[in-house]
Amino acid sequence: MLPILHSEDLYQYIDNEVVVPPKQITDAETNSLVKNPAFIKWHKVDQMLLSWIRATLTEAVLGQVATLSTSREVWKSLTTSSAFQN
Numbered sequence: 001m002l003p004i005l006h007s008e009d010l011y012q013y014i015d016n017e018v019v020v021p022p023k024q025i026t027d028a029e030t031n032s033l034v035k036n037p038a039f040i041k042w043h044k045v046d047q048m049l050l051s052w053i054r055a056t057l058t059e060a061v062l063g064q065v066a067t068l069s070t071s072r073e074v075w076k077s078l079t080t081s082s083a084f085q086n
Helices: 002-007 035-053 059-065 071-082
Strands: 024-026 033-035
Touching: 033 035, 035 071, 059 071
Parallel strands: none
Antiparallel strands: 024 033
16 A cells, blocks of 8 residues: 555655645635635545545454544554554
8 A cells, every 4th residue: 555655645645744724714805714625635635545545454444444534544543553563
């Protein structure tokens, strides 16, 4: 998994380098909350990564991380799990 993440410059999404943007921002013209384009972009990439990671997991391991909703949460859970430590 790591070679794919590094080759596509995506490791930063699971390694806390990419800060999750706020879901909404204030529109300067209307002074109202609108969807943040940066969050939309981040969310698309994150969900793609989440799908890739989940696709590599066994059924038993997937069951341990099924309730986690971001690639970073799943990655952190997997890397800190005693089942994956050598």
